[in-house]
Amino acid sequence: MDWQSDANAVKATFAPTLEGWYERHRRDLPWRHTRDPYRIWLSEVILQQTRVAQGKPYYERFVESYPTVTDLANADERELLRLWQGLGYYSRARNLHQTARYITDQLGAEFPATFAGLLTLKGIGVYTAAAVASFAFGERVPVVDGNVYRVLARVFGITEDITTTGAKKTFAKLAEQLIQHAEDPATYNQSIMEFGAIQCTPVSPDCLLCPLQQSCNAYQTGRQMRLPVKAKKAPVRDRYFNYLVFRQGDRLAMRERTDRDIWQNLHDFWLIETDEPVDALTDLVLPEEVVGLVSQGRVTGGAVPLTQLLSHQRIRGQFFLIDMPDGLPVALPAGFNWHSADEVNRLPKPVLITTYLNEGLG
């Protein structure tokens, strides 16, 4: 059997296997006792980026307080938000209310009965539209949530980074193929998410008792823990840039940045970078090259703090202005030059420096 037909064989048995697994392992959850699109929609919105255990009591309280979409539409906004309190992502609650009013007022309290129709509603994206369309109306459209990414990446050995647009298309296309083999779309969608939540978990999946063990690419290649691939978003690093701004008349001491770092070829001042914030000039350890300059000069004003946010760094700038005596020439460290105000204007500079020149410089 060649690779192509082998992969197709796995695809064909995937949905029935999960549907069988689901029958034996499904949890008894309140939203699984209804096909009311309102209650299913409510549960899906509550469960967006939220664990079942956390969302369940909220769902029960909402159903109790607002049994129908019209009840929700007529709800007091503040009372609704109070019920939502502690769930996070509060725009979900506001969109919920807005959409309930829209359905009640504009659609005669009837939910759109198709994936495409549901997708037009505020707060309903691709996942939730698929969930409601399949669970409430039986439409054969696949849900693709965090569980599905994980299960599919492992079983089919997909190594694409799931945070990219290309990967999302890959998974959506595969999910679309897989659901064609399902006996019941709603049950299949429930089963793959339940499977991801209970069996094919992010850490220490239960591969030894897994019905897909034989056909799972990740298990067969020992890569369960490596899949799915998900790019870590680079943490925002704090950097403290303490600038000594030497001024003589209208001239400023600047240099071109040439290090392998941000702002290459742009011009800035004498920089002392620290790992921690510094309040005063006296807290800075001055390098030998500038000790003499600082002692000759006069510190003007206090520290000027300015922050610039970059993609992966937060630059906390702190500017200390030091006026040098007029008349006699002042020698600068290597790489630095005196620049007149006009020259400074024309030099390419980081936004942080320009902001300081415009707003912070006395």
Add this chain to the structure above:
DNA sequence: AAGTCGGGGAC
């Protein structure tokens, strides 16, 4: 494509 929105549980 990247940023923003949250609280909580598992490790």
Add this chain to the structure above:
DNA sequence: GTCCCAGACTT
């Protein structure tokens, strides 16, 4: 501490 959760929306 990190990661992730039945994602959607804005820029």
